[in-house]
Amino acid sequence: MPANDGSDRLHESGLDGEDAQRVYRYMLLARAISEKSWLLTRQGRVLFTMPCDGQEAADVASAYALDADNDFIVPYARSLGAMLVKGMTTQEVMLNMFGKAADPNSGGRQMPMHWGHKRLGIISMGSSVGTTIPRASGVALASKLRGQNAVTMVYFGEGSASEGDFHEGLAFAGVHRLPVVFFCNNNGWATSVPIGLQSAEPQISKRAQGYGFPGVTIDGLDPLTVYQAVKTAVDRARSGDGPTLVEATTIRMMPHSSSDDHLRYRTQEELDAERQLDPLPRFRDLLISTGLLNEESDQTLRDSVDQEVEAAIGYADAAAPPDPATARDRVYAP
Amino acid sequence: MPANDGSDRLHESGLDGEDAQRVYRYMLLARAISEKSWLLTRQGRVLFTMPCDGQEAADVASAYALDADNDFIVPYARSLGAMLVKGMTTQEVMLNMFGKAADPNSGGRQMPMHWGHKRLGIISMGSSVGTTIPRASGVALASKLRGQNAVTMVYFGEGSASEGDFHEGLAFAGVHRLPVVFFCNNNGWATSVPIGLQSAEPQISKRAQGYGFPGVTIDGLDPLTVYQAVKTAVDRARSGDGPTLVEATTIRMMPHSSSDDHLRYRTQEELDAERQLDPLPRFRDLLISTGLLNEESDQTLRDSVDQEVEAAIGYADAAAPPDPATARDRVYAP
């Protein structure tokens, strides 16, 4: 695309050049961690992972619209990009992947990619999907009642939006005009179940008007579009105008998890075609077209990211496992 | 209103004169049973009731659009009018009110107004609201899989539509284009909680498009409007085009139940004003305007209804209570 075009799009998105470069690096980092984690599971060094390949733009750019110091994120298992933006270090992520004692998310008690980090305002998630949605409304309710000027953003997949908790969480937020953004990552799949078997209406955002607040569906493969839409929703929430349901259409380039074989239900052709939509090269080209990036700086960036990830893997792999003597601890708070 | 007007409305509704008279009698009967039951609770002869005063038009006319012999109803506690149309006798209703052994709904095991009658295609309800909604989708799924040409209609209040089961039940029906009609009786109250504290969007029907099928909001105080809208939905379901969410706006003229005191949360003025909207006199006037009814025939009708109810009360009051020796029976099917 012609340079001016890219610059225009960047400008109207509200991100400046430096922001764009940061977003790009976070996207590269999320991808690198996701890819490396996959390899680690193939080598048996890590026991489980849920790749986020294909939704880095959605996760990173949406989280970038938050106030990292004061806002809250209620994540789900593919929110790696958002975790990095919120302040989780690559080392912390890898401690989680290896289930080590120093993992700030759960001290190795939960599976990899199960996030939670109190100091960073990341509200713990378990595996039972959907439960996070009313929880996010509750975090936002507390912000409102306590006069915190904080916004809460909860991430979930379109499949999880089938749970009753989605309905109950959104309705409550609507009634109380809570400062919360519901970010639905619609990749068209709940493991092997296609959207057509999940909902007769493929657009999840259409549900929002039933709860009395806006819902939008956006291209989740373009970080600029995502940032712009989420920024609008976050500003709206912060100014007291209530929730927004943002649906980002994304792709799932990898299997559902390291335990899944997506070729049982998707064709290679389909997967190859989808790979053409990979948000990373697309954003890379835009940045190059705007002069914010060039082949060389891109390579430097990628090298630094790889080194960061490799170092974190080395560190986490060598870190101490949880002490078996602690297995029964912390069932009850003192 | 001028006679021709009423006749036109009757004609376009699809009901003929005899139908209209039947609908009117069912409405009178539902009202009489509801009022008498209330008095019986005041006298301590019946321990509990949930009045349906104000929604007779919605319940009766909607059920009238069903094939009473082959279709299914999944009721809720205010579906008395629909139960009568579906074939439950006044005597059976009173056996239920008195919790007698011969009560076909539960043999006195459930509270009054908890319906279920296998032979009549009335699917048993408990007290846990919302659970009936996916159940109705399941009844309809079975009809579809078994090639039954039956439609299932499930009744619930707008408050119960806040439960997650509403969401899950409607979404499933949408995906499989099931022959089911979701009939929401929106009286604006969940006991003492006004619609404004239940949902930021007062129209429940708006939720339907999120599930990929039509939702309509209609005047639930006019039986002709109700019949027409539900008939359209039933025909749609029967012809394989899938579900419809019909929201009937009604009024709750009486307290939530015999245990409730609505003056704790509603003013007498508000209640008096609402009483002006009573669907019964309104339909009565229409019938008179069309010559299908006159003062005299109306009185005759009311007398016959009163006699029917009194006779049923006498019968049910005298009927045998459940045998204590059976209290532990039928926990498991043989």
Place this chain on the structure above:
Amino acid sequence: MVEKRLIEAVREGLREELAADPDVFLIGQDIGINGGVFRVTEGLLEEFGPRRVIDSPLAESGMVGVAIGAAMNGLRPVVEIQFADFIFPAFNQLVSEAARMYYRTNGEFAVPLVIRAPYGGGVRGGLYHSQSVEAYFAHVPGLKVVVPSSPHDAKGLLKAAIRDDNPVLFFEHKLAYNTVRGEVPDGDYTVPIGEAVVRREGRQLSLISYGLSVHHCLEAAETLAAEGIDCEVVDLRTVSPLDTVTLLESVKKTGRACIVHEDNLTGGVGAEVAAIIAKDAFEYLDAPVQRVAAPDVPSFPYSPTLEDALLPGPSDIIRVARELAAY
């Protein structure tokens, strides 16, 4: 001290905690202007306003999920489930989320949450307004389960529950609300969670119970005393965690144990108590460990003839106690 009804004691506990701690708030169905269907929260909306006393939509899972989130962001929610029977839609939020938040975050996130719910039969409430549900939650590590029997304990345990940093389920017998009276100290005091109490000293057998059933045990003990059967009555007060010390002490002393609850027999709290006794008081037992509980039917049916045939009461306790004493 003045005599108060149990319902007044609960209300007083709520009011005092709302007044003392701005982080405490109430959420439930019809708890606002209506004061709750049992009137427990009567007057609290007027006193503390709609930000502290929130009428919830008809959605238990969402209500509890919201409360968990609020608790994780600094508040201390007290949820009212209108009837214990309607807690099941929120079961996943309670078991999968609230109960294990502290464990799964390795101690980072606590969930200071109280779930209040009226439980129990005898009010002609039928299958869905009569249940005892404590056993489901007593099986869940990370939850505490409290069932007070007296106004004094109701207020003191409720305050302890609200100040506890763990999720606490607090079950109030709806029949006890207005029938059980007792002295309630004015002002602030707590009754520690996890401590049972001996309500009546006795030498021959231990009646172990909680909630309204404690009163059935005391009534039975009177009758039995007249027959020369000297019963001790242990009020567990907390069914999770159990005060095994107090209950074992009693059984070691008497050598005979009968656990009494209104919940159905199989898999009820009585099973765990009996198992603990069979293991840790084995040497002291002079007779089989007995349980008096509702029979294994889904819940109490509506019709009085049916409900009365199923509700366990003093006469059932007396019958079993006589067998035990004669053993």
Place this chain on the structure above:
Amino acid sequence: MVEKRLIEAVREGLREELAADPDVFLIGQDIGINGGVFRVTEGLLEEFGPRRVIDSPLAESGMVGVAIGAAMNGLRPVVEIQFADFIFPAFNQLVSEAARMYYRTNGEFAVPLVIRAPYGGGVRGGLYHSQSVEAYFAHVPGLKVVVPSSPHDAKGLLKAAIRDDNPVLFFEHKLAYNTVRGEVPDGDYTVPIGEAVVRREGRQLSLISYGLSVHHCLEAAETLAAEGIDCEVVDLRTVSPLDTVTLLESVKKTGRACIVHEDNLTGGVGAEVAAIIAKDAFEYLDAPVQRVAAPDVPSFPYSPTLEDALLPGPSDIIRVARELAAY
């Protein structure tokens, strides 16, 4: 007869019932083209088509609610809950609706429904892919709960469950799917629900268990036999309703009982079994009734060092059995 893995036995049972009865259908998440995340339903979509094998949205309560409705209109649904841990969102539908439909309609409406779910730890599944949930349902009158330990029983009990007119919960240990093998008769047979079986005869003490833990008991019994401790192993197979006759016979013979399960101790199925023994085998007991179970933590944590510290196994059984024998 050919040796088969437990997973094959379950699949065979499903296939044969689907083929034999047009009213049987399957519904669950990823059970169609994907064959289920454990591949239990592999090939069934191809064989029986999308009307008999339905991929559900990610909504357990709706899925079970739909199945209940279908069951009330003539079908016999078999629901797969992807992991037993995810059955809790459907708890209300199971406990408030399925379990008491027959009772509340005074016998008019039956709910012939099977809920299948993989349970259990040892697979590094963490807190939400490792739980045992049978105890919650064993407390519910109106439900039946089956936990097979062998391929033979898995097929026979599953067929019995599908033909049963009551809601049956059927839990399959995910670790047993491919590790437990055994002879499976070809073609049709059933194993009656509610009948325990003695897996190993012994005189000195009774190890009472179900599911995968039965194999731990048998392994322990071998070791103990070498030490001269002669254990009987009772496989309950059905945890509700319990076969009290068989388990009491065993305990009356041996005089010593240890109940073993993977679920956490407090309020587990072992509590009820211990209570039954303490009441009805009191005279025969030579030692306290023991239980071997997971400690009271919310579920098994992910990290191998932690999970291994909590999983009950043969060594725990051996330790307790030695104490019992020495008592």
